[in-house]
Every structure is written in C-alpha cells, then in structure tokens.
Amino acid sequence: MSVRTSVVIIGGGIAGLAAAWELTGADKGPDQSSPRVELIEASEHLGGALASDEFAGRVVDLGPDGFLARRPEAVTLARELGLEDRLEAIDAAGASIWLKGALEPLPGGLVLGVPTNAKALKAMKGLSWSSRWSAWRDEHAPRKFKVTDDVSIGAILRAKLGSELTYQLIEPMVGGIQAGRVDELSAAAVFPALFEAAQRGGSLMKSLRSGAGAPSGPSAERVLGPLFMSLTSGVGSLASELERQLRERGVVIRTATSATALRPSPSGTYPWEVDTADTSTGASAVILATPAPTAGRLTAHLNDHLAELSSINSAGAAMITFVFDASDTELPATGTGVLIPLGTEWNNDIMMTTALTFLDRKWPHLRREGEILLRAHVGRIDDRRSEVLGDDALIERVRHEITTVLGRVGVPLFARVQRWPQGLPQYYVGHQELVARARQSLAPFAIRLAGSAYDGVGIPASIGSGRRAAREVRELLSAGA
C-alpha cells in the first residue's frame, strides 16, 4: 500500500501560509496527488507580522498596512482567496522629510530615496550648499568608485554623493524598509539597481534615472496600476482568510507549538521527523518558513553552511498608532507621511521616531469625519531604546516628538503600541552568497527555505518565496524523492 506523502511547514507567517496554499493546489484546490500538510506555528497567532485588530472603531493593521502592487504575488493571492473586492488602491502620493528643524516635501524622481536629478534638490532648504553641489558633481564630473563584489549601500552612496545626502536624505527611506543602516545593508541584495549603477561607473544619478525608465505619477497609475494596495478588511485578513480556507482543505494547523528538532529518519515510514515538545511528525519534505536563526538551529547538524543562517540578524520595531482630533492637529498639505533621519537631535536627545504614516490619507476605508489616524514608527537595528520604555511612556515620548515635527498635535483620542521585536531581517554585505550556500547545502535533502530572510523583505516577496518553496517540494515529491 502506498503511503500518502506528508509535508511539514515550520512557521506560520505569510510565507508558510502561502506555501501551504500552493501545496494544496492554490486556487484549484487539493487533488489526489496533494500531500498531507501540517503547519506548525510557535505563536498563538498565524500570519507573523500580518495582524489586524479593532481600534478606534475601525479594523486597523498593527503590522504592515499595505503591499507593493506592482509585484504580482500579494494581489494574485488576494484574488485567489476571493478577496478581490476588498483590494483598495493607495489614495495619496509623495511624502515630507524633517530636515534641520523643518518639514520639506521630498523631491520627485527619487529611486528608493536616491535623487536622480540634481536640479530637483535645488529648492531643498534643509540640505547644505555642499551636498547639493555633490549631486551636481555626480551628474557632471562623477567621482570614481570601483565596484566588483557586493558592498554596502552606504559605501556606494558616500563615495558618489557624499555623507550628507547619504544619511540625511537617502538612509531614511532605503534604511527604513528594513530598519537597518545603509553602511551595513548589502547593495546587491537590498538595492540591486544601485549596485548595477555603481558597477557601470559614471554618474550614479544618471544611471539610476535611465534605469528607472518606467513612468511615474498619474500617468503611471493609468498604465501600471497603483503602486501600493491594501485590503479594506485589513492586510491581516490575508492571513486569517488563508487560515480559514487551509483548515477547510484539511491542513493540520498547530499554533502555540514550536518545532524543536528536525532529523533524518532512515528507518521510518518517512525520511524526516519534526519534533515539537510533545509530538513527532513524519515528513516526506519540510519547508522552513521561520526566521533564519531558527532554520539555522534546526538544520545546523546537516551541514556547516546551514549554521551560518543563525548569523542573519533581525531588527525590532514598534509602531504607535494614534487617533487625533482633526481640529487640533495639523498635517503637511499633501503626502503619505514624514521621514526623519536617524540621529536627528531633539530636546538634548536624539529622536526615536523614524517615520510617520498618515494611515487615513493612504487608505480611504480608515477615514472618519473629524479624526486623523496616524502611525509613528520607532526603532532601528542599532536603536533599541523603545524596548525599555513601557507603553504609556513610549506613547507620551512619541507624542511630544510628533508635536515638534508637525507643529500642532492635540491630545490623542486613542493610542496603541504594537511591538515587533524581531520583525525585519538584515541583509548584510554577502547576504546572497550566504543564502546560496545554505540552499546548496540543502539541495540533496527534501528541505526548503522560505520567507523574508532570503528572497526579499515585504509581503509580496515572502508570498513568492513560500510558493516557490512549495512548488519545488511538489516537484521533488512527484519525482519520488
């Protein structure tokens, strides 16, 4: 009698859930060849950072509030789950930056924060004359900087555009995506367009400008569709809907359960066994969709390169969501939010807030008459001050910082702190090689890696990574591995 194949997925963030969806036939549903699927999640909640909750009379996302829509993965998954009528396009554009004690609109033509036109910086009062000159020089007499192997984003930017533009203008955006520092983040892994532009040599800005190529602004909206999207039921509903449909398909979902070991089982019915505190599940194949250090710990005994996964660090962040009375609070006339450079001085201290997001400007379903729904982002890889403050103290501190930035802010009608202690993996220089070595080491085994530690940070990349791992596993199983 043939034994039904069994796949264990460890980690129930969006990557693990997407892997389970793909393993069970995606939008077509399971068929006779579909494996038994068991998903093991350490926390009580499925979805990882995707979490929506009732707050101030709306369903608000406590983690990601939207996703890139010009990559297909998240939009496609929402459609496959039947959530198409809840997809909502972002309803605001542009942003401001807090420079030298004043808010300024960010100039047009930025590519991940990097200017592509020196003229666009001319009007920025918060930038010194010499930094604007650095941009002009890059267009007309670019500095030489030879790039062959991977290098930090900061090394390229400092060499080509100087320190002020690097730390004051560009780091707040590109570093903000991973809550990391440009001097540590890998150019090849985090910002390939910058890496390639630097390898070509010549003007960085001109090279990025020609590479940017795609239309932007209102004409791009018409041609390419909106840049970002959300769901009117909250981005977290992507995870809760997946959970509901996966359970209907018979996927065994175990929350509040950590996988503690993964080992070969040469004499068992299945080639692998996955342990939890009180169970052991046989598996034909395993998908590791946990943070990288956990994947490293579970597989280090198979090959030395896999222990290297434990060196992939993660940054924590806290998000403080406020509702203010609109009559007491003043926002910049336009834009989705404000960026604040790291190291910005404030009251004989350094600001903790790194960005503000105007949630109800971005997403129409969150708007309420007379209210402003705003989120402050706090924490970077090297700034863990928020972790030692209690929620009330953090709310108070951040409210004061916001008052400095916006000028006029009322007493919050509601405020809520959400902490993500390990949410954002850091892709340091050499990241791609490290991941390639780990994947190569796993190639002989029916074990695959998935998630934001490997193939890009963000919801679409994590979904794509989970689904790709599942397709590879299905191919291995159908080949009889």
Ligand SMILES: Cc1cc2nc3c(=O)[nH]c(=O)nc-3n(C[C@H](O)[C@H](O)[C@H](O)COP(=O)(O)OP(=O)(O)OC[C@H]3O[C@@H](n4cnc5c(N)ncnc54)[C@H](O)[C@@H]3O)c2cc1C
């Ligand atoms: C504060 C914040 C804001 C963000 N904003 C955005 C945004 O606006 N747009 C966007 O696209 N992306 C955003 N991201 C990034 C995005 O949320 C992530 O890239 C994505 O959710 C990662 O999914 P994942 O499944 O790879 O990992 P995770 O969500 O980290 O899932 C891994 C899971 O593994 C579980 N686990 C760990 N160890 C074990 C074990 N031993 N056994 C079983 N389970 C285990 C964990 O509990 C966790 O649930 C944000 C992230 C954070 C933290």
